[in-house]
Amino acid sequence: MKSKNRVAIIGGGLSGSECAALLLRMGIEVTLYEMRPKRFTEAHKTEYLSELVCSNSLKSNDRSSPQGLLKEEMRHLGSLIIESADANSLPAGESLSVDRILFSRYITERLTAHSNFRLIREEIGEIGEISKEYDALVIASGPLTTSGLLNSLKSFFPQENLLYFYDAISPIVSFDSIDMNYAFFGSRYNKGKDDYINCPLDKNVYDQLYNAILSAELYSPHIDEDLRFFEGCLPIEEIAMRGYKSLSFGPFKPVGFGFDKKDMPYAVVQLRRENRAGTLYSLVAFQTRMKYGSQERVLRLIPALKNCEIVRYGQMHRNIYLDSPSVLNRSLSLVSNNRVFVAGTLSGVEGYVEAAASGMLVALSVRSLLDNKEFEPPPDMTAMGLLYRYIVGDLKIGKHFAPTNINKGLFLHNGEKRYHERLAGDAIERFEEYSSAIKNSLLISA
Numbered sequence: 001m002k003s004k005n006r007v008a009i010i011g012g013g014l015s016g017s018e019c020a021a022l023l024l025r026m027g028i029e030v031t032l033y034e035m036r037p038k039r040f041t042e043a044h045k046t047e048y049l050s051e052l053v054c055s056n057s058l059k060s061n062d063r064s065s066p067q068g069l070l071k072e073e074m075r076h077l078g079s080l081i082i083e084s085a086d087a088n089s090l091p092a093g094e095s096l097s098v099d100r101i102l103f104s105r106y107i108t109e110r111l112t113a114h115s116n117f118r119l120i121r122e123e124i125g126e127i128g129e130i131s132k133e134y135d136a137l138v139i140a141s142g143p144l145t146t147s148g149l150l151n152s153l154k155s156f157f158p159q160e161n162l163l164y165f166y167d168a169i170s171p172i173v174s175f176d177s178i179d180m181n182y183a184f185f186g187s188r189y190n191k192g193k194d195d196y197i198n199c200p201l202d203k204n205v206y207d208q209l210y211n212a213i214l215s216a217e218l219y220s221p222h223i224d225e226d227l228r229f230f231e232g233c234l235p236i237e238e239i240a241m242r243g244y245k246s247l248s249f250g251p252f253k254p255v256g257f258g259f260d261k262k263d264m265p266y267a268v269v270q271l272r273r274e275n276r277a278g279t280l281y282s283l284v285a286f287q288t289r290m291k292y293g294s295q296e297r298v299l300r301l302i303p304a305l306k307n308c309e310i311v312r313y314g315q316m317h318r319n320i321y322l323d324s325p326s327v328l329n330r331s332l333s334l335v336s337n338n339r340v341f342v343a344g345t346l347s348g349v350e351g352y353v354e355a356a357a358s359g360m361l362v363a364l365s366v367r368s369l370l371d372n373k374e375f376e377p378p379p380d381m382t383a384m385g386l387l388y389r390y391i392v393g394d395l396k397i398g399k400h401f402a403p404t405n406i407n408k409g410l411f412l413h414n415g416e417k418r419y420h421e422r423l424a425g426d427a428i429e430r431f432e433e434y435s436s437a438i439k440n441s442l443l444i445s446a
């Protein structure tokens with residue numbers, strides 16, 4: 001009898017876990033190397049697989065939006081990440097938010113219960129040796145990959161193909177410490193039930209808050225380099241620097257709550273529920289690199305948060321990614337070694353769900369390699385197909401390759417002038433056809 005193929009994955013985050021789950025469904029033996037809890041990244045706090053390091057929101061679940069469409073496509077392929085998110089969701093309007101502990105515990109339990117799955121809690125610093133032991137190796141070590149592993153990776157391509165950007169997380173406060181005399185429950189445009197806490201600000205408080213954000217003390221990187229941020233997730237102070245109204249017309253806009261014009265506050269700061277118990281709330285779009293003392297001063301200017309207990313402070317991190325169009329084949333493996341694959345944010349996608357989606361793409365490609373078949377990616381103008389085309393360099397946006405999440409812009413490479421719901425409907429039809437065909441050809445079990 002033919003022995004089972006063996007694949008190793010480095011990194012048990014969103015992409016590594018999703019990749020493992022799909023490989024297992026294709027009858028492959030998976031060994032997952034995860035360094036936690038022996039060593040933690042600067043952002044991870046638990047030993048669970050697929051830990052969400054910042055927001056507990058997986059963004060929109062509305063299948064007519066690009067983010068909702070991506071989730072729907074992943075459901076068609078049987079995504080473990082989305083299954084867990086659906087099973088552990090919290091009320092959050094039209095977005096898919098989860099209890100982060102239940103979410104990652106579910107994934108950990110599902111994977112570790114599988115007889116073909118082996119979890120080794122070990123940091124990997126050298127990929128040369130490990131890649132020889134397995135039929136294929138997937139590097140899914142994420143934006144906070146350890147320096148040892150990065151050095152080893154660098155031997156596979158020129159140094160200038162290793163890129164970086166900076167990213168920050170938002171503070172979380174305890175519900176008990178929020179003064180609800182100055183806040184109210186409710187979602188913008190009534191999307192969902194009372195899933196958010198909203199803190200109205202008058203112009204005077206907004207001015208104080210805005211000025212405090214601008215004058216806050218900020219952490220700077222220890223190395224001398226440009227601070228490049230991901231545009232889709234800018235720290236609050238970076239947004240503020242773009243102008244006085246950048247917050248009141250941006251994340252703090254007071255619209256959608258049904259206020260009469262005369263009662264309309266100048267701005268509204270929102271908090272999103274963090275756990276099922278409803279004991280924790282995170283500040284929406286408040287990712288920051290302010291020093292802790294400044295964060296306390298700034299948050300306490302918001303009347304409802306004047307006595308708030310910050311249970312997790314905002315922090316900035318350096319994120320690593322590869323210049324994938326230069327270093328990856330169309331099979332998502334390294335040009336210099338076609339049995340070493342790269343998944344997740346390291347390959348230039350941004351976002352929890354996007355990272356997981358790329359884990360699925362890599363799993364399909366690994367199976368194709370092991371079957372001596374050419375990898376057949378999802379079709380163009382589907383969410384997964386567009387992410388794939390972006391990673392391999394078919395879609396170019398801007399001068400340099402930079403990480404992308406799934407967004408409306410990716411759908412406009414084909415002559416479409418605007419994104420509209422019809423595109424999502426067509427994409428789902430196309431994806432259903434693809435997913436039935438690929439399940440048959442690669443023998444993916446339910």
Ligand SMILES: Cc1cc2nc3c(=O)[nH]c(=O)nc-3n(C[C@H](O)[C@H](O)[C@H](O)COP(=O)(O)OP(=O)(O)OC[C@H]3O[C@@H](n4cnc5c(N)ncnc54)[C@H](O)[C@@H]3O)c2cc1C
Nearest residue numbers: 011013014015035054055123124141142344345351352355
């Ligand atoms: C600070 C920060 C905040 C973010 N906030 C958000 C957000 O709010 N929303 C969002 O959608 N996206 C966010 N992202 C972006 C991205 O979606 C997440 O980082 C996501 O978890 C990436 O998935 P991944 O699988 O690529 O990496 P990860 O989920 O980070 O998984 C990588 C895993 O590899 C392990 N590892 C690393 N090096 C080694 C090694 N040498 N040996 C063994 N194991 C190793 C790590 O411990 C980790 O478990 C954030 C990123 C960062 C860094």
